[in-house]
Amino acid sequence: xxxxxxxxxxxxxxxxxxxxxxxxxxxxxxxxxxxxxxxxxxxxxxxxxxxxxxxxxxxxxxxxxxxxxxxxxxxxxxxxxxxxxxxxxxxxxxxxxxxxxxxxxxxxxxxxxxxxxxxxxxxxxxxxxxxxxxxxxxxxxxxxxxxxxxxxxxxxxxxxxxxxxxxxxxxxxxxxxxxxxxxxxxxxxxxxxxxxxxxxxxxxxxxxxxxxxxxxxxxxxxxxxxxxxxxxxxxxxxxxxxxxxxxxxxxxxxxxxxxxxxxxxxxxxxxxxxxxxxxxxxxxxxxxxxxxxxxxxxxxxxxxxxxxxxxxxxxxxxxxxxxxxxxxxxxxxxxxxxxxxxxxxxxxxxxxxxxxxxxxxxxxxxxxxxxxxxxxxxxxxxxxxxxxxxxxxxxxxxxxxxxxxxxx
Amino acid sequence: xxxxxxxxxxxxxxxxxxxxxxxxxxxxxxxxxxxxxxxxxxxxxxxxxxxxxxxxxxxxxxxxxxxxxxxxxxxxxxxxxxxxxxxxxxxxxxxxxxxxxxxxxxxxxxxxxxxxxxxxxxxxxxxxxxxxxxxxxxxxxxxxxxxxxxxxxxxxxxxxxxxxxxxxxxxxxxxxxxxxxxxxxxxxxxxxxxxxxxxxxxxxxxxxxxxxxxxxxxxxxxxxxxxxxxxxxxxxxxxxxxxxxxxxxxxxxxxxxxxxxxxxxxxxxxxxxxxxxxxxxxxxxxxxxxxxxxxxxxxxxxxxxxxxxxxxxxxxxxxxxxxxxxxxxxxxxxxxxxxxxxxxxxxxxxxxxxxxxxxxxxxxxxxxxxxxxxxxx
Numbered sequence: 001x002x003x004x005x006x007x008x009x010x011x012x013x014x015x016x017x018x019x020x021x022x023x024x025x026x027x028x029x030x031x032x033x034x035x036x037x038x039x040x041x042x043x044x045x046x047x048x049x050x051x052x053x054x055x056x057x058x059x060x061x062x063x064x065x066x067x068x069x070x071x072x073x074x075x076x077x078x079x080x081x082x083x084x085x086x087x088x089x090x091x092x093x094x095x096x097x098x099x100x101x102x103x104x105x106x107x108x109x110x111x112x113x114x115x116x117x118x119x120x121x122x123x124x125x126x127x128x129x130x131x132x133x134x135x136x137x138x139x140x141x142x143x144x145x146x147x148x149x150x151x152x153x154x155x156x157x158x159x160x161x162x163x164x165x166x167x168x169x170x171x172x173x174x175x176x177x178x179x180x181x182x183x184x185x186x187x188x189x190x191x192x193x194x195x196x197x198x199x200x201x202x203x204x205x206x207x208x209x210x211x212x213x214x215x216x217x218x219x220x221x222x223x224x225x226x227x228x229x230x231x232x233x234x235x236x237x238x239x240x241x242x243x244x245x246x247x248x249x250x251x252x253x254x255x256x257x258x259x260x261x262x263x264x265x266x267x268x269x270x271x272x273x274x275x276x277x278x279x280x281x282x283x284x285x286x287x288x289x290x291x292x293x294x295x296x297x298x299x300x301x302x303x304x305x306x307x308x309x310x311x312x313x314x315x316x317x318x319x320x321x322x323x324x325x326x327x328x329x330x331x332x333x334x335x336x337x338x339x340x341x342x343x344x345x346x347x348x349x350x351x352x353x354x355x356x357x358x359x360x361x362x363x364x365x366x367x368x369x370x371x372x373x374x375x376x377x378x379x380x381x382x383x384x385x386x387x388x389x390x391x392x393x394x395x396x397x398x399x400x401x402x403x404x405x406x407x408x
Numbered sequence: 409x410x411x412x413x414x415x416x417x418x419x420x421x422x423x424x425x426x427x428x429x430x431x432x433x434x435x436x437x438x439x440x441x442x443x444x445x446x447x448x449x450x451x452x453x454x455x456x457x458x459x460x461x462x463x464x465x466x467x468x469x470x471x472x473x474x475x476x477x478x479x480x481x482x483x484x485x486x487x488x489x490x491x492x493x494x495x496x497x498x499x500x501x502x503x504x505x506x507x508x509x510x511x512x513x514x515x516x517x518x519x520x521x522x523x524x525x526x527x528x529x530x531x532x533x534x535x536x537x538x539x540x541x542x543x544x545x546x547x548x549x550x551x552x553x554x555x556x557x558x559x560x561x562x563x564x565x566x567x568x569x570x571x572x573x574x575x576x577x578x579x580x581x582x583x584x585x586x587x588x589x590x591x592x593x594x595x596x597x598x599x600x601x602x603x604x605x606x607x608x609x610x611x612x613x614x615x616x617x618x619x620x621x622x623x624x625x626x627x628x629x630x631x632x633x634x635x636x637x638x639x640x641x642x643x644x645x646x647x648x649x650x651x652x653x654x655x656x657x658x659x660x661x662x663x664x665x666x667x668x669x670x671x672x673x674x675x676x677x678x679x680x681x682x683x684x685x686x687x688x689x690x691x692x693x694x695x696x697x698x699x700x701x702x703x704x705x706x707x708x709x710x711x712x713x714x715x716x717x718x719x720x721x722x723x724x725x726x727x728x729x730x731x732x733x734x735x736x737x738x739x740x741x742x743x744x745x746x747x748x749x750x751x752x753x754x755x756x757x758x759x760x761x762x763x764x765x766x767x768x769x770x771x772x773x774x775x776x777x778x779x780x781x782x783x784x785x
Contacts, residue, residue, distance in 0.1 A: 025635065026578045077414060085542070116703075131459075144752070144754060144755060144756075145585075145755060146604070146754075146755040160438075163446065163450050167446050167447060168443070168445050168447060169443075169444050169447030169783050170441060170442070170443055170444070171441070171442040171443075171447075172438045172440070172441055173438070173440040173441070173442065174436075174438060175436065175439075175440065178436055188434070188436060189434060189435045189436065190435070190437075190438050191436070191437060191438065192437065192438040194436070195443070198435065209739070210460050218455065219454075220455070220456040220457065222460055224459075227532075230532065231548075235532070237523075256456055257456060257460075259459075259460070261523050262460075263459070263460050264451050264452070264454050264458070265451045266454075266456075266459070267450075267451055267452070267453045267454065268480050274450065274497060276450070286443070291754060291755055342425045343595060375489055
């Protein structure tokens with residue numbers, strides 16, 4: 001970054017004035033002052049976000065403080081307005097590009113710093129790609145079970161499944177993001193040319209409890225009572241009123257309540273076609289199947305606390321099996337997906353109780369970017385501090401001593 | 409207040425607006441369409457009431473609310489249990505998979521239910537119970553300090569004990585000086601709840617039987633409590649040769665196939681497949697024996713059971729006579745016979761079960777065995 005004096009420019013015309021303003025803006029965007037201010041704001045956001053976790057789920061805190069453009073943090077009756085982490089990190093990236101790459105003096109001695117700055121930019125870019133494109137969820141298996149799907153921790157989707165012969169089905173998945181952005185008073189309509197009806201979703205609540213009710217609001221004697229979001233967001237059980245309506249704005253001809261705790265889908269038959277409508281955690285399909293062959297847990301002597309646990313799995317793809325051993329520090333990586341050993345249960349199980357193994361499953365195109373970014377940053381710092389600073393210090397000292405010896 | 413406006417959401421929003429503009433109304437096109445070759449067996453038709461209550465309509469492994477050995481489906485998972493002496497099963501009701509009342513203590517009732525995942529959270533559920541007992545909500549620390557007592561579905565269970573005025577879910581009678589005892593157990597992808605409520609003295613007198621009931625509740629043949637995220641049992645992934653005289657019956661939920669032997673018209677043969685280990689071979693054979701009023705197998709008896717190579721695995725065969733009180737409801741039918749085969753395979757378990765009058769089933773033993781051994785990929 002550069003805080004060097006701006007070259008004097010005669011502001012004798014409008015163009016000159018504009019040019020001066022542009023230069024000052026660029027200079028401000030690349031300044032140390034802006035960098036330090038942004039880092040301080042990030043520090044404050046992190047501090048307030050950490051405190052807020054006493055009252056909100058980690059997911060909600062992440063959304064409120066780190067995926068927002070603007071946030072108001074309340075301390076008692078005092079409301080503190082702050083920029084969210086989105087503009088702060090965006091400006092930080094701009095600051096780094098302008099001040100740390102473009103405007104930085106390109107000299108032999110600053111090559112290391114330039115490389116380190118590029119490494120930091122790579123880290124930021126990787127984080128952005130992860131935020132934008134990654135899928136994160138979990139897969140739980142008991143020994144002998146297999147699966148090629150993993151489910152989101154927090155996000156829910158509505159699926160309309162049309163049954164076909166031979167156990168096959170076509171699943172029409174309503175976009176989770178659209179659903180989860182709905183407010184209770186909103187109504188959303190979804191359509192597909194392959195469905196004989198539109199799907200109308202209303203009264204979407206993030207966390208509900210059903211109760212018996214009568215009156216106009218009730219559906220078949222039931223209604224949903226909204227509940228405060230849980231402190232652990234994965235515990236929320238959403239609910240919605242779902243109707244099947246005539247295509248092209250037709251009226252609703254069948255409707256029901258869908259709840260996250262329902263064990264069965266709603267079955268609707270129309271024109272000899274059979275549809276199942278279900279509210280479920282967002283699911284992603286892996287391009288391979290995982291079978292848990294054996295789960296191993298070693299306890300600390302004399303107590304039930306696990307010392308280490310791992311899973312022996314078989315990965316099956318195109319009919320070909322491959323054995324893998326997933327441990328805490330050795331995930332299974334394949335086709336851009338990573339399966340980490342993240343848990344087991346049930347906690348406190350008696351000896352002999354069948355255990356289950358839980359894997360965190362991540363699809364992250366920038367999975368390895370942080371590692372390579374760290375290599376680049378380390379290289380830059382090595383070049384700057386070791387190659388230029390230390391070696392030149394040694395050379396300078398040698399010359400000074402040599403000069404002192406000659407003088408003596 | 410939070411204002412979120414990430415760039416990709418802005419793009420998606422713009423896309424939505426564009427789509428809406430094209431169609432003249434706010435319609436979102438469903439673009440995520442997935443073709444699945446194996447989507448499990450079709451779900452049975454159910455009413456909203458049944459879904460809210462967690463009932464599995466038409467479940468062949470389902471409720472037997474009147475027998476000593478019961479079973480019910482909740483969240484798509486079937487369970488079995490032993491009803492304690494002096495208790496009577498209750499009919500299905502909202503939000504519970506099974507219920508019992510203590511015959512000699514009016515107002516003393518027990519309910520069993522499961523919910524997916526954490527069921528909304530342990531603290532929330534404890535506070536729901538506290539609300540039913542007219543008590544103020546408690547905090548996370550107090551709930552975390554609750555002890556472990558007994559087992560539920562084979563898992564160590566957290567013990568909740570509350571005294572107060574029982575008001576239940578509302579709409580029912582208020583019980584002064586009431587007590588609630590409850591167990592909560594974490595399953596792989598569900599949480600199980602068992603609670604007993606009533607006058608304090610009655611509840612105290614029934615705690616031992618309550619814990620015995622909890623220990624007896626086990627995953628049934630619709631088992632593998634971890635399977636909610638899994639698809640139901642797949643359609644038959646293998647072929648067979650039906651014996652002469654066996655007629656294939658109509659499709660039944662959770663079953664791969666049903667047969668009725670011509671020579672045994674009061675009997676039926678059910679083929680089903682469950683994901684995972686389904687609790688293991690021996691547990692399922694013992695469950696079948698329990699349905700016939702027989703004691704669990706001893707080690708020696710289990711080792712002595714006939715076995716055969718089927719589909720590359722080892723199938724174990726069971727034949728037991730007694731009073732069948734498993735799935736047909738009502739009191740146990742004396743003079744019944746059950747033939748069973750359990751075949752563990754990688755990733756699932758195949759079950760074949762024939763039940764009916766002993767006089768009929770005895771004559772079908774060879775054909776049953778031949779049918780099971782005819783399974784092929």
